[in-house]
Amino acid sequence: MKSFKSLLILLFLSFSVVAQDQSDKDSLNIRNFYDMSLLHGKSYDWLDYLSNEIGGRLSGSYEAQQAVEYTKSELEKLGLDKVWLQPVMVPKWVRGEREFGYIQTGPGSTRNINITALGGSVATPQGGTRAKVIEVQGIEDLAEYGRKNIEGKIVFFNRPMRADLINTFEAYGGAVDQRHDGAKEAAKYGAVGVIVRSMNLRLDDYPHAGNMSYGDLPKSERIPAAAISTNDVEYLSGLLKIQKDLELYFKLNCKQLDDVQSYNVIGEITGSEHPEKIMVVGGHLDSWDLGDGSHDDGAGVVQSMEVLRLFKETGYKPKNTIRVVLFMNEENGLRGGKKYAEVAKEKGENHVFALESDSGGFTPRGFGFEANDAQFEKIQSWKPLFEPYLIHYFERGESGADIGPLKGGNTVLAGLKPDSQRYFDYHHTAIDTFDKVSKRELELGAATMASLMYLVDKYGFDNSHKADSASSQ
Structure with a gap:
């Protein structure tokens, strides 16, 4: 019995030495x-x-x-x-000439905004798109407002990435649906365009591009979609609280070939x-x-x-x-x-x-x-x-x-x-x-x-x- 136990101990020690030797070799190769x-x-x-x-x-x-x-x-x-x-x-998909947009802040008074067309978007009409704005926090809000409140307006999607999530990709995943599907869904309620809050955790002047999709929406029903910088988002959202009938203008020149x-x-x-x-x-x-x-x-x-x-x-x-x-x-x-x-x-x-x-x-x-x-x-x-x-x-x-x-x-x-x-x-x-x-x-x-x-x-x-x-x- 003692000899059997001794053999087991020797085998265990031998295996441990080989395993340690392999670990050392792996460490050296990784160091290289x-x-x-x-x-x-x-x-x-x-x-x-x-x-x-x-x-x-x-x-x-x-x-x-x-x-x-x-x-x-x-x-x-x-x-x-x-x-x-x-x-x-x-x-x-080509972007064309640089995008342009502004907020009508008062009679004869405008403020330019930083926007960029979302990848796959259609262009605005040649003269651009100008309409009143309705702010929503996400796609799920569209049904609540309904066609009577959305038709003829620009839908402004303003759900931010969650700053309390340490995993920023999780925060991105929780907000990106409004960029990808926002135009497709807003068009069903008669919207004439969408502006989407940039997928970003800080406030700055840089709009974020990204892909969007119209799904199987007929071409005749597709509406233009752009991202707006987070600084301009905060300004627009604040202004809408006191000036609900303000208008926004934007022009996109993109094309799908x-x-x-x-x-x-x-x-x-x-x-x-x-x-x-x-x-x-x-x-x-x-x-x-x-x-x-x-x-x-x-x-x-x-x-x-x-x-x-x-x-x-x-x-x-x-x-x-x-x-x-x-x-x-x-x-x-x-x-x-x-x-x-x-x-x-x-x-x-x-x-x-x-x-x-x-x-x-x-x-x-x-x-x-x-x-x-x-x-x-x-x-x-x-x-x-x-x-x-x-x-x-x-x-x-x-x-x-x-x-x-x-x-x-x-x-x-x-x-x-x-x-x-x-x-x-x-x-x-x-x-x-x-x-x-x-x-x-x-x-x-x-x-x-x-x-x-x-x-x-x-x-x-x-x-x-x-x-x-x-x-x-």
Whole structure:
């Protein structure tokens, strides 16, 4: 009996030594990713070119095509096993001449307001739209007011993002329906236009663009929709309390054209042991046109490219096939994400993991995962490896819009979660520009993504990987 107990103790100690040795190797490899990104990174230089040489990359635009060509060229320089373009038809909406609007504050007296057309909106009539304003807190208020109070008026949606929610994406989610569906719903009550409070947690003069939809509303019934800056929102709302019959004028010059061909940009390192198993890392290449899209989502694009470069530069040879996918048309259609998943399904490809960065280039805090219980338990076992970098947030929740269509089966989806408190200051605005991105924060995010990709590649999630996890690398 004593000899049996001694054997068990020896086996336990032996296993502990092997496990500690693997943990030390993982820590060293992860340290190498951070060192390479922080000392010799390329992500900031790539973002500089995307932002300052190309600029805003509205889906279907010349700038979007320039971004396709540039990122493909840069991926080819990395010496990947394969780089290609995946065709995808995308909507082409153009803003036209700059929008203009004002509030009629009195006879012969006006105050200009900062507005921007929402993506997908129709234009106002050639002479603009002028009407009385009715303020509502959300779509649900429309039925309460009814057609008799709304018909012929401009509906002013003024439900703010909740400032008491620490998760700013939760606050965004609780307010964004009025931007996306407000015009569609207000038109049913005879409104002639909508003005929507910008999705923002601070008061400033920058209106926030973003996508909107008319659903199946006939073209003849569609009404123009614009976002208004939060400073002007506060002024307008206050004035309406004392001057209920005031009028607002705005003019939009936007137009929806026919779909055009664009591309997802894809680069690949073929797996050394399981080439049939595919892991994706990516962000979306398109942006709104007001700024240069540095945070949304230039940061995610260059961080994803950097993951593959870090693997190459540190000499890590992945067991599974690693793909970087730069998706087109996330902002106003998600065509790129849907096309990628569609082609993957047609080819019978086996995607085991996908990671997206689309929350800005701020300090990384962790990840959100869409995974089952067993998968998430394994993921949590890696958390101590990230704690030296102050990465503590490992939660189950949303991952990313572009990788969402890959969901199904045992595929694990993940989204990088940077600090979100400043993100909506810049999101979809003219000040989402290169100077708002910290080089160090951007590079920390890239290394964090590479580290997670490395761990998933090395250990996987199914039983077949458990047996060889202690002996790999």
